Amino acid sequence: MKHQKAIYFNILVLLGQGLIAQNDKDYIEFNDRYNVVHGVYLGLTTHYGEIDSENSYMMGLKAAYVADQKLEIGLVGVAFYSEQDEFGLDTNEFDIYGGYGGLHLEPILFRHSKFSLSFPLLLGGGTVGYGKDDFSGRDNPDTGDNGNWPTFFIAEPGINVLFNFSRYLQLEVGGRYRLTSRFTMLPGSPVDLNGFSFGFGIKVGVFNLGRNRYQKQL
Numbered sequence: 001m002k003h004q005k006a007i008y009f010n011i012l013v014l015l016g017q018g019l020i021a022q023n024d025k026d027y028i029e030f031n032d033r034y035n036v037v038h039g040v041y042l043g044l045t046t047h048y049g050e051i052d053s054e055n056s057y058m059m060g061l062k063a064a065y066v067a068d069q070k071l072e073i074g075l076v077g078v079a080f081y082s083e084q085d086e087f088g089l090d091t092n093e094f095d096i097y098g099g100y101g102g103l104h105l106e107p108i109l110f111r112h113s114k115f116s117l118s119f120p121l122l123l124g125g126g127t128v129g130y131g132k133d134d135f136s137g138r139d140n141p142d143t144g145d146n147g148n149w150p151t152f153f154i155a156e157p158g159i160n161v162l163f164n165f166s167r168y169l170q171l172e173v174g175g176r177y178r179l180t181s182r183f184t185m186l187p188g189s190p191v192d193l194n195g196f197s198f199g200f201g202i203k204v205g206v207f208n209l210g211r212n213r214y215q216k217q218l
Contacts, residue, residue, distance in 0.1 A: 039066030041205025047176070049197025051096070052190040056082035058197055062104050066207055069111040076122055077101035084130075084189065094186060100126025100154050100193075114164055120176065122156040128193070130185055150183035152193065170203040 045060040057080065064074025081097040102124015109117045127149040158176025165171055175198040182191045 036068045038209045039069065039205060039207040040064070040209070041066065041170070041203045041207065043172075043201055043203040045172070045199060045201030047197040047199030049178075050195045051080075051082040051193055052084065052195075054082055054084050056080060056195070056197070058199070060201070064104055064106070069207060070108055072104065072106035072108070072118075072120075074104045075101065076104040076124075078122075078126075080193075082190075094130040094189065096128055096130045096185070096190065098126055098128035098149070100124060100152070100180075102154070106160075108162070116162040116164060118160045118162055118172075118174075120156075120158045120160055120174075122154065122176075125151060125153050126180075127151045128183060128185070130189065150185060152183050153181045154193070155179045164207075167208055168204065168206060170207060171200065172203065173200045174198070 041064060043060075043062045043064070045058075045062070047058040047060070049056050049058065058078050059080075060076055060078040062074055062076035064072040066072050077099065078101060079097075079099045082095060084095050100122075102122055104120065104122055106118050106120040128151075129149050156176050156178050158174055160172045160174035163171040163173075175196060177196050178193050180193045184191065
């Protein structure tokens with residue numbers, strides 16, 4: 001008799017625990033902290049530097065995929081203008097301008113901190129032309145290299161400090177160095193775009209799509 005009472009008591013205890021678990025815990029727990037987190041963004045940058053020791057300005061636009069907040073892979077395009085004030089054969093002054101773009105790679109360190117460190121690299125090509133200043137404040141576009149826009153290859157490594165403002169917004173401040181192949185324009189004009197530049201940028205997107213969770217509703 002006592003043995004039967006013990007069995008009934010154990011059954012009641014098990015049923016009670018099942019009811020409590022069903023009422024108080026309607027989710028399961030799991031740990032996916034090692035899952036890859038994806039992200040995408042559009043970025044706008046502006047930089048100041050020098051080309052052939054003259055003031056130069058760059059404006060860039062990039063789109064990239066972010067893998068686990070560790071590496072960015074995307075495309076970037078940059079427009080530039082440089083106040084060369086070079087004298088051509090007709091004694092008028094010339095400024096140069098153009099654009100370049102290509103593959104964007106950017107490894108990221110300290111990704112879980114408010115501030116991160118990254119090393120962007122651009123690999124690609126571009127073209128350059130010149131504008132003739134007729135001393136009346138007007139720039140008349142022209143080209144070099146026998147009427148064609150000279151082209152060049154470019155590698156542009158850099159270093160950035162990233163401020164992770166939110167899940168959707170990131171700010172960057174840093175510098176880079178342009179290393180280009182040589183080209184031919186006017187006599188006395190720059191033969192490459194080599195030089196440093198410094199500036200800042202803003203990235204807008206979602207940097208941690210599918211971010212980690214440790215509970216999932218049933």
